[in-house]
Amino acid sequence: MGAQLLKGRTTADASGEVVVFLIGMRVNRWRALRSWLPAARAMPRMLKELSADPGSGLLGFHFLRGDPRTFYTVQYWESREKLLAYAAQPDAEHRPAWAAFNRRARDGRGDVGVWHETYVVPAGGYENIYVDMPAFGLGAAHGTAPVARRGDRAAQRFAAG
Incomplete structure (x- = not known):
């Protein structure tokens, strides 16, 4: 039926720096299957590979959809170094998928677009609250704690960073 509901108010049990990586694709021409x-199929393979390796640095992710043509994931990483190491790892899923995408992009005349954004958020630069939610987002990546532990108000949770 889904993830376990955490009753009441919780917050992510994160401390220190947080790395958030957004990556997605936009289908510009649906008929250009x-x-x-191949780009759409590559992301689940990479996430499966990363999830199977506890040392990879990937802490959690969610698949999301923007407008009807845009699909992306929000990923939480242990560090920017581990994210960059995975991207450069020659024997991992990412490198061949990226090379294949670039080959198709040269021939595809803009049929599909890809994008990514990386945010390294320092301690004190993030806060969150979840009310009657299963572990989600940063809370799923780092675990959750009762909200009172970090502060009942957003300003208190920022300060507890």
Whole structure:
């Protein structure tokens, strides 16, 4: 039926720096299946590979959808160094997927677009609250704690960073 509901008010049990990585694709031409389908299939393979390796640095992720053409994941990482190490790892899923995407992009005339954004958020630069929610987002990546532990108000949770 889904993830366990955490009753009441909770907050992520994160401390220190937080690394958030957003990566996605936009289908510019639906009929160009050969351009965008391989990109769409690559992300689940990479996330499966990362999730199977506790030392990879990936702490958690969520698949999301923007407008009807845009799909992306929000990922939480242990450090920017581990994120960059995975991206450069020659024997991992990312490198061949990226090379194949670039080959198709040159031939595809803009059939599919990809994007990513990375945020390294210092301690004290984030806060969160979850009310009657299963572990989600940063809380799923770092675990949760009762909100009173970090402060009942947003300003208190920022200060507890």
